[in-house]
Amino acid sequence: MTLESVRSGGKAALARALARIEKAPDDTDVVDLLSEAYRSPVAHVAGMTGPPGVGKSTLMNGLIHGWRSRGLTVACIAVDPSSRRSKGALLGDRTRLATDPEDQGVFVRSMAARDRLGGLAGLTVQAMVVMRALFDIVLVETVGVGQSETDVADVADTVVLCVQPGSGDSLQFMKAGIAEIPHIIAVTKADMGAVADRARADVVGALSLSDAHDGWDVPVLLLSAEKRHGLDDLIDAVDRHRGFLAEDGRLARARHAQASDWLIDAVRERFGRDGVRRAGYLGLDGEDTPFRRLSEVTRYLSPA
Template identity: 45%
Template sequence: MRDLARDIVLGKTRAIARGISLAENDSLGREELIDLLHPHTGKARILGITGPPGAGKSTLADLLIAGERRKGHKVAVVAVDPSSPFTGGALLGDRLRMQSHAEDEHVFIRSMASRGHLGGVSRATVDAIKVLDAAGFDTVIVETIGVGQTEVDIIELTDLVLLVLVPGMGDEIQAMKAGVMEIGDIFVINKSDKEGADKLRTEVEYVLGFKYAHEMEKMNPVCMVSAKMKQGLEALEEEAEEWFQHLSLSGLLEQKRKERIQKELKRIFSAKIHELLDKKMDFYNNVEEWAEMIYQKKVQPYRFINESLHDFLKKESE
């Protein structure tokens, strides 16, 4: 594992790819690898791109890669697409829009299937970001699956989120609903050459105006972009740069990253507790029998679990 971690830090492509697979497959050594890489993380800017299916997230990612490369930055992309809930298979096609960078050795693109994880990313995306950060990429772009209204994991994984919207998705009531409108740092209205783009902008600004009625200076930027016509990208890049500067100078970036670690620790903690108790109480072998007792109305679900846990903890402390 030390060799793999070393090669990842040296930026060797095969090692980076293998490290991500190790995380994806939850293979032996995953925890050790992530711990070995930890000291090398924290340098990359982590940018999220999210939005509904067909909004142009991949095309926008393609153009952002080009922009980063012009600045001489090394860029990695993690593009997540859904796994079929029926077969577990996935057709990962985001990369299709970014293949113009396929031969550039300073661009690394990885497609990931969501593998049953909800929230717009996969369970291993957090690890993939760490691998890429440790490998020395200046910018890591995470493209989520096309999201609906509750897939908000991306804010917990990234420093800055671009929410991509397109005209023709519904009226302002859609935009006012909880969820998707609450997750963007920068709002990108793509396909600005299409009819309805200006109206959408007005609606988005209207909704944001409500949120920041008393502190308009905090209002998120709204950028009009046409990825197809290559319009509005420079303005978007400038807004992103400014937002980043603001985040790091105000200390918000540090705060954000610490919050992210807290959430990660919570996640690891509850997974470990879960695993431990499952094993100790032999949950999976007993669950059928327990369900039968509850079905027969011999016991009540909460009472039964509370008492089982209580008995178990009592036995442990003796």
């Protein structure tokens, strides 16, 4: 199983590869695939977060069509709530996406959040890395957002926070420490008129108290996905942020930090805090990849 075989095999091959990663993440062929994909990034990764009911799935649908109309291929990871019985994804988001199953330029994968906080699933990073090597855009939608559900910043290059007018989100989520996370804020359901304008003004005011993005001015956009108002503005804003990250090595530094943090979290999840201590140095040097390093650390820490 190589990156080229997955690429040439289309969506069916990608689905099989993701299933293989989930079933046997430590097998040599899986680690090799993940490492090859990690070293071969193509896509820009956009993460979308916000409270349930804000319209993320509708917006996701509009963005897919918008990017496809510009000739870009798009892969989506929709992190869904979990079934209490099976622990699998409830697939609520994927059923709302109006995509052509025959379009090889769009791939959608639902994942179950299960018991994880942070808004992501356990294999989101691995799936993102493979998709990032195969598509032009990767879009990650979280299951929801709260004060602890901010892991989307650890997987995305550009984070879009969706805010719903008239719900209190515009101030509550700024207070929750999430003001430091988004690179773009989308006030959804702009057709609500004055209520949406007021929500945007509240967000702009809250952002004026934060300076967390190294010179990037966070745009606050009004949009209505159902009426397709503002979608092009959002796509353009993502593209501008991509250009901003390309300057002065910002993107490479951010991705290296994400990979390093993921490695430490993965070791902690498998072996606890004591495992992190016993593992010693967990940095990434030279041609290291987080997946190969995790495999090495796992062999070192596992009982003989």
